[in-house]
Amino acid sequence: MLCKAILPSETLAHKAQRILAAHGYPCEIIRSTSRKEGCGFGLRIAGDCDAAHALLLREGVPVKLMTPERGGA
16 A cells, blocks of 8 residues: 655655654655645655554654555555
């Protein structure tokens, strides 16, 4: 499954990427510019979205929005 996490800043997106990669979640930093999400940075994450979200929160990374990606398997 693929999901998208929107974060408050580019710095937090890089921190989240390091944390997720260390726990086996492949992810890439993306730029978000939609009306719903606003401008910002985020991650496209492969794996269990709920577990990845919980991991980021446990590590103190605030997530503005976590949504499944369309077309994700």
